[in-house]
Amino acid sequence: MTETQSLPPELASIADFIRQTLPFNALPEGEVERIVHEMEIGYFRNGHVFNENTRDQGLRILRSGAVEIRSQDGELLDRLAEGESFALSGLLQQEPGVRAVLIEDSLIYFLPQKAYQDLRGRFRDFDRFFHGQRSRRLFRATRSMVSPDGMLTPVTSLMATDLVTTSEETPVCELAEMMSSRRVSSALVLNDGRLSGIVTDRDLRSRVLAARRSPDTPVSEIMTANPVSLERKATLFDATLLMTRHRMHHLPVLEDGRPVGILTTSDLITARQDDPVYIVQRLSRQESVATMQTVLRDIPQFLLRWTDAGVPADQVSHILTAISDTVTNRLIEMALDELGPAPVPFAWLCFGSQARAEQLLNADQDNGLVIADEATDEDMAWFEQLATKVSDGLDECGYVYCNGNVMATNPFWRRRLTGWYGAVDNWVTSFSPHHVMEISIAFDLRTVHGDASLTSRVQSHMLERVRANSIFQAALAENVLEGSPPIGIFRRFVVERNGDHKDTLNLKKRGLLPIIEIVRLHALASGVDRINTLERLDELARGKHMTRYDARNLQDALRFLMQVRLQVQADQIREGEELSNYCNPRNLPKLAREQLRDAFQLVDSAQKSVRLAYRQGMR
Amino acid sequence: MWLTRARRERARRRYARHPFPDPTLQRLLASPWPDTNALWDEVDWLAIDLETTGLDPKTGYIISFGWVAVDRGRIRLDTARHLLIDSRNLVGDSATIHHIRDTDRSEGVDLPSALRMLARAMTDRLPVMHHAPLDTGFLRAAYREQFGMDWFQPTADTLVLEKKRLFQREQTMPGNVLRLNRCRERYGLPETNAHNALEDALACGELFMAWARHFGGDGPRVKDCLSRV
Numbered sequence: 001m002t003e004t005q006s007l008p009p010e011l012a013s014i015a016d017f018i019r020q021t022l023p024f025n026a027l028p029e030g031e032v033e034r035i036v037h038e039m040e041i042g043y044f045r046n047g048h049v050f051n052e053n054t055r056d057q058g059l060r061i062l063r064s065g066a067v068e069i070r071s072q073d074g075e076l077l078d079r080l081a082e083g084e085s086f087a088l089s090g091l092l093q094q095e096p097g098v099r100a101v102l103i104e105d106s107l108i109y110f111l112p113q114k115a116y117q118d119l120r121g122r123f124r125d126f127d128r129f130f131h132g133q134r135s136r137r138l139f140r141a142t143r144s145m146v147s148p149d150g151m152l153t154p155v156t157s158l159m160a161t162d163l164v165t166t167s168e169e170t171p172v173c174e175l176a177e178m179m180s181s182r183r184v185s186s187a188l189v190l191n192d193g194r195l196s197g198i199v200t201d202r203d204l205r206s207r208v209l210a211a212r213r214s215p216d217t218p219v220s221e222i223m224t225a226n227p228v229s230l231e232r233k234a235t236l237f238d239a240t241l242l243m244t245r246h247r248m249h250h251l252p253v254l255e256d257g258r259p260v261g262i263l264t265t266s267d268l269i270t271a272r273q274d275d276p277v278y279i280v281q282r283l284s285r286q287e288s289v290a291t292m293q294t295v296l297r298d299i300p301q302f303l304l305r306w307t308d309a310g311v312p313a314d315q316v317s318h319i320l321t322a323i324s325d326t327v328t329n330r331l332i333e334m335a336l337d338e339l340g341p342a343p344v345p346f347a348w349l350c351f352g353s354q355a356r357a358e359q360l361l362n363a364d365q366d367n368g369l370v371i372a373d374e375a376t377d378e379d380m381a382w383f384e385q386l387a388t389k390v391s392d393g394l395d396e397c398g399y400v401y402c403n404g405n406v407m408a409t410n411p412f413w414r415r416r417l418t419g420w421y422g423a424v425d426n427w428v429t430s431f432s433p434h435h436v437m438e439i440s441i442a443f444d445l446r447t448v449h450g451d452a453s454l455t456s457r458v459q460s461h462m463l464e465r466v467r468a469n470s471i472f473q474a475a476l477a478e479n480v481l482e483g484s485p486p487i488g489i490f491r492r493f494v495v496e497r498n499g500d501h502k503d504t505l506n507l508k509k510r511g512l513l514p515i516i517e518i519v520r521l522h523a524l525a526s527g528v529d530r531i532n533t534l535e536r537l538d539e540l541a542r543g544k545h546m547t548r549y550d551a552r553n554l555q556d557a558l559r560f561l562m563q564v565r566l567q568v569q570a571d572q573i574r575e576g577e578e579l580s581n582y583c584n585p586r587n588l589p590k591l592a593r594e595q596l597r598d599a600f601q602l603v604d605s606a607q608k609s610v611r612l613a614y615r616q617g618m619r
Numbered sequence: 620m621w622l623t624r625a626r627r628e629r630a631r632r633r634y635a636r637h638p639f640p641d642p643t644l645q646r647l648l649a650s651p652w653p654d655t656n657a658l659w660d661e662v663d664w665l666a667i668d669l670e671t672t673g674l675d676p677k678t679g680y681i682i683s684f685g686w687v688a689v690d691r692g693r694i695r696l697d698t699a700r701h702l703l704i705d706s707r708n709l710v711g712d713s714a715t716i717h718h719i720r721d722t723d724r725s726e727g728v729d730l731p732s733a734l735r736m737l738a739r740a741m742t743d744r745l746p747v748m749h750h751a752p753l754d755t756g757f758l759r760a761a762y763r764e765q766f767g768m769d770w771f772q773p774t775a776d777t778l779v780l781e782k783k784r785l786f787q788r789e790q791t792m793p794g795n796v797l798r799l800n801r802c803r804e805r806y807g808l809p810e811t812n813a814h815n816a817l818e819d820a821l822a823c824g825e826l827f828m829a830w831a832r833h834f835g836g837d838g839p840r841v842k843d844c845l846s847r848v
Contacts, residue, residue, distance in 0.1 A: 041824075104807065107809065
């Protein structure tokens with residue numbers, strides 16, 4: 001029998017289409033071909049409705065056309081287009097009365113319930129994709145990330161990708177020239193794109209020079225043929241093991257037989273240097289701003305390694321925050337060395353992202369000082385000097401002066417404890433909308449140096465005042481509702497229309513900040529004293545101020561948005577571009593684009609619930 | 620249509636007296652005339668396409684068959700078949716007569732088996748084709764030549780159906796508007812870069828469904844679909 005009998009060619013083109021759609025692209029080879037035979041094709045007009053009464057339940061994949069998923073009360077839940085799929089039976093379990101309405105004439109591939117359930121039963125990723133609509137999809141994206149554990153990070157995080165490659169016929173002298181001009185100690189020999197050998201400095205020495213061979217000897221005669229190599233997925237642990245076992249210093253990394261990088265013993269040794277603990281340690285030993293600058297200069301490269309190694313974004317932020325804390329601490333210590341000990345107890349505060357431990361690169365400085373009440377006016381002048389020194393040092397270290405002048409150098413943010421109380425009372429009783437936005441950053445605060453009890457007294461005063469003041473809460477809520485997520489009515493991204501950032505989204509302004517602000521509002525209104533947004537959400541759920549489900553969804557959305565922003569910044573570092581929070585959704589992989597949509601929709605519904613919850617106080 | 624029916628009735632009566640030796644073919648011959656008042660999606664159809672050398676059944680030869688069932692308004696991919704006809708044993712003159720080029724030669728099923736398989740698929744189904752006269756001509760010739768059987772079955776022709784629909788609306792019609800892909804385009808169906816018999820059969824089946832869904836009311840009745848012969 002010929003091939004055509006087992007899989008007719010047109011079915012192969014149907015299979016090709018299906019294989020490109022989510023989540024079928026994750027199925028093992030051969031599965032799609034197998035299920036194609038069980039599928040049916042139907043054509044339906046615009047307006048056709050699938051609901052619980054539809055005779056056949058199963059999975060429907062849109063080959064062409066578009067469909068809207070609507071709730072019982074007609075609310076638009078989702079809009080799907082070509083290549084997307086829905087299973088009513090699953091949707092109905094989540095949302096009774098849900099229906100799918102075609103909004104264009106559509107050609108639909110239908111996988112009957114039995115075959116569909118069979119796939120779900122056998123493939124976990126496939127199952128999870130359909131297990132719930134949007135929240136679960138995000139869940140999968142954030143939870144399946146590997147947490148790197150030193151030696152378990154993939155080799156790709158360390159390997160050099162700038163490869164010197166050559167062919168078997170190349171004369172050794174040419175290769176040697178190439179290697180010295182590119183300053184590498186090894187070269188890979190390729191045959192038809194596949195790795196056939198490796199040549200190292202040592203080979204040139206011992207097999208050419210010492211053996212008195214001609215410089216025109218072809219590479220194939222002196223190379224180590226079929227060298228030991230690693231797959232891309234291997235970990236540093238695997239690499240170390242191989243290198244010790246085979247006593248070798250160069251390990252090619254392959255993907256499908258083709259070299260994608262090379263790992264050397266020295267890479268493994270320097271690997272330890274990007275350990276965050278090591279960096280923090282080194283920073284805390286620096287004696288001057290200049291030497292701190294040198295350590296900090298490498299941070300972008302470290303950030304690349306961490307992201308490549310799959311460190312989740314919230315942890316990267318934690319690390320970066322730990323670094324800025326260390327820098328600040330070190331600067332304060334240096335200033336104290338110069339100015340002598342502080343006359344009265346004080347706390348150096350940080351606000352905003354540093355306080356929440358959600359910093360990324362190019363963060364500016366937001367800081368303040370709480371000074372014990374016994375401080376005299378003379379003492380206050382001393383603190384002004386301290387503030388100036390530290391703030392200048394931070395600026396030199398790359399934490400530029402704050403645009404909004406939220407800095408300890410500004411007397412507004414440098415007060416005695418009672419001064420802070422008065423300021424807080426003033427904020428919550430007489431405020432203007434503009435004002436609310438300005439000071440909302442101050443509700444995220446943390447001690448970086450000094451007497452933390454001063455800070456917690458300011459914080460509990462804030463919580464007390466805001467909690468009791470529903471009008472101020474409403475003002476905060478209005479502020480929260482100002483930025484809306486960039487999703488149009490049909491789940492299309494609303495991108496910037498012109499300017500430098502045309503066709504892009506501001507992830508921070510449109511996604512991260514709304515979540516952070518919503519959560520801050522809930523935390524203040526419920527008296528939750530955590531500062532980190534993820535922790536605030538945990539605490540809100542624990543105190544039943546928010547359902548665990550909503551809290552998880554927001555956590556997932558936040559984690560995902562942070563992840564995308566981190567990825568965007570990593571790419572910008574790699575390309576040598578200026579760092580920004582702008583992302584072009586078109587550059588994202590398909591799944592990530594969907595997840596981004598989901599995340600924005602979660603932000604949207606969180607905003608809606610804010611509107612409901614704080615409406616009474618609103619004008 | 621009455622002519623097809625009359626011819627078919629005659630063949631049926633003849634074969635009823637002397638049952639056709641091959642039970643598969645006999646079953647096809649014995650299948651009753653469809654209820655022409657039934658709605659299109661209450662009956663079963665078979666979208667068929669043939670690839671042939673040339674346009675004349677007398678000299679042309681069937682290279683391949685493709686078909687897929689459109690049962691009760693939906694295409695069932697488990698019924699999809701693509702058969703290449705074994706033409707290795709056609710050598711010399713007979714190959715020349717049939718315009719078989721060396722590139723057409725392939726390993727496959729022999730023609731009688733293919734015709735039997737098609738007969739089984741067509742039993743209790745109504746054929747649908749795009750530009751039917753060509754394909755039915757070849758089929759009729761092949762069934763007669765191989766089995767001495769007169770094959771007459773009422774068929775739907777998507778080209779004719781689409782032409783009728785367009786003529787109701789427009790006066791002039793540019794030359795290629797009835798090409799399969801052009802027809803599909805009008806219904807928002809994805810473009811197929813067909814060129815094998817099964818791809819065309821599928822494309823034709825999808826077009827047939829789209830045409831029927833756009834018919835209005837409850838959809839066409841069987842008699843609205845069948846061609847006059």
